Amino acid sequence: MRTADRMAMPRASSGLAADTIKVFACTALCVLVAETIGNVSVPLGGSYKVVLLPLLWALLLGAVWGLAANRLPAPVRIAKRHQTLAALLLQPALMLFIGKLGLMVGGNLPKIFDAGWALVFQEFGHFFGTMIFGLPVALLLGIKREAIGATFSVGREPSLAIIGEKYGMDSPEGRGVLAEYMTGTIFGAIFISIFAGFIAGLGLFDPRALAMGAGVGSGSLMAAASGAIAALQTPEIAKDVVTFAAASNLVTTTIGTYFTLFLSLPFTVWAYGVLEPILGRFGRAASPAAEPAAAAAKTAAAAPQEAAPAAKLSPATILTVWIIAGLMALIGNTITYKIIPDAAVFAGLAILLGTVIVGYGAYVATRKVVPAVVWVSLVAMALTYPGTPYAAEITALTGKLNFMALATPLLAFAGLSIAKDVPAFRKLGWRIVVVSLMANAGTFLGATLIAQFFMH
Template sequence: MTERIMAVNPPGVFAGTRLAKLFFCAAACVLVAELIGTLTIPLGGKLQIILMPLLWALLIGAVWGISSPRLPQALQIDRKMQVLSAAVLQPALLIFVAKLGLLVGGNLPTILQSGWALAFQELGHFFGTMVFGLPLALLLGIKREAIGATFSVGREPSLAIIGEKYGMDSPEGHGVLAEYITGTIFGAAFIAIFAGLIASLGIFNPLALAMGAGVGSGSMMAAASGAIAAQETPEVAKQVAAFAAAANLVTVTIGTYFTLFLSLPFTVWLYGKLEPVLGRTRAISSVAWDKGLQRETSENLPQLSAVHLLAIWLASGLMALFGNWYSYKAWPDREILAGLAIIVAVVAVGFAIYRLTKNALPAVLFVSLIAMVLTYPGVPYADAVSVSTGKINFLALATPVIAYAGLSIAKDVPVFRKLGWRIVLVSLVANAGTFIGATLIAQFFVHPHI
């Protein structure tokens, strides 16, 4: 997750009323999503699709934004609101990260027992995208755009790597931007459905699936781990969340260097070997592109002050309490409110350290480390912290975050229309590949030892 959140907010960036309206819209999405609840669609045999509240929140927010021009003005979510929602998504994710860190701390001895599983699953994340996506891209006629689209799951670090090495106006830059937009619009929904389908087969250890869910995107990790956890017992579901968080933290921190020095060079090498064979029937690239695409995808996010950040964390936490009560039957009593206060405090302290260190390392790292320390066995008051924060379900905290993502989607639809269907298909296959690749490697090491 690229940290573009600023501590100082210049006058006139956006009004507080716009932020308040965004909270209202996100809360409405969460309310309706939780009331719909979790639906299971059987597909025959063991296969099934799990549709959770966080997926409903994503879809409701997306439909709301796309249909806004036809709604009364008071209910419209204009482009400025959509851009603001994208900016709010980043700090809101830290609430979810803190909750997962608290789960990781208590489960850290078990996670450490996984040993090589957690270390080597990273190979699957970064080579899975290329192994599955690159051949398909070449068969569909995509040329060097395939490198940018398949060397990694195209989130912000991937944009930075390709931009520095090739430039964003290059074919490789076009490819990674196409992957980025496709992942933004469809990533969470697709990976939730796909991970749920794979989990329903019953052939993989749920902890291996959890490590596969740590793809390096907070929203996609939340969606995938939620779909897996929904099919497990409450105790196993907590372990799924913890392992997914640990894998995601590895991907976010060391994964960038892994991508830069291993997966990108290997993808370039493999492209040189496969393109003359698989791409020989296609003479030109199939990626629709124009000069305005890069400009439209690089819009600056609003800057957020410390007051705005605190409001985002509190509002998102309070939204989560409704789902925690309605879906998980935990009334927000004094202990749960104390747990929410601890989570917000962990985020605030972790983000403050991030700022004091001049953004040297990602904020998610500091937030995760503080949370893990608080619940690590043997640390004073670790049990009390675990009990109070443990009463807040991690999926309830994920739903408001995904709602922000949904409300931001409409701004990317015009860009998405400029992309060819081939690059979209390749992007989805690459996302599936990173999940399957990491799960397969983790399964080899984790089964049956954990």
């Protein structure tokens, strides 16, 4: 190795460490400000209201910070490399949130089993609701085959992979799924939180049905939707909301790739062929100019991932993320939820960290065939399942950590990563944004309606 290379390596490592520390510091500041703002209720007339949660403020603060990068002095600037790093750090941080949800689900599995067919069949609403609500709107707006990619699913990472393999990311279908991904990343949590809160405020649906509708297969979107629903319920029902949302999200995550590949996508292609000659004539052609394949692929690769921990981060960095994200959660746990950090709180955090470490270890030991989110969820549920030794004690200790406090750092990481995707997002046009939001609304409403039917 040349002397220049040996000298460059420590500097590169030092630079990465400095960037990581800076991203952690900025994330913690976003969390602190967001939790200080707290829950904000927005009246909608009569007894209806929408509750805007700290996680939304964290997302917005991070996004504004990143978008204002060129106007800020260097010491506080969130450059593109910081935004990319924030997206990478989001992935292992998500595991901590998944672990907490699994600990909550385990103790409530008897209630979930009682839901029976409602939990099973509501998944059809998740996977077909996007097309039913989004595709007609897309065609009426004059969008062509981009509508297939934008409406066959909620457009998370597995959907990008499916469309990329089948059509290519430079195809109309590829541009459509990329638009759905961008919309979900930039606006998804804000939109689904307000929309889910509004639907819950109408009082038409069982809170458990709404919770199952919130499990769309994305950790951040599920957190935003279930949090808005839970904020309108009594404390006891709010716990059920979180439990059923987590269970639904786990089911959606585990079977989602196969469902979208073999059912949702073929059905959407068929529906497009049937509806486009009828509805397409009402809207002028609005397909954007073709985006180069390389640019699309680069955008997709740089976008934040939610399905599995980042492969590019070292084990030491991943462990550091879990510890720091857990400590960040104590900010909201103290400020918003008034739980003073004591020995029990730190014991609960230690159990949560241990759960994630064991689950991730199983993921690595099994050669990453099964997603990490599944392993972490299984380990967590086993710990608190009724009948497991010390399940009640583990539930009590980990219950000291509010799940929404754990969600706020996730949205802060996501917010700090958004700015890097805005240039590509602008190329996709406002019509595809409307369609993407309709698809997100459709997956929530579709699952909620089916769950409500089977529960009543």
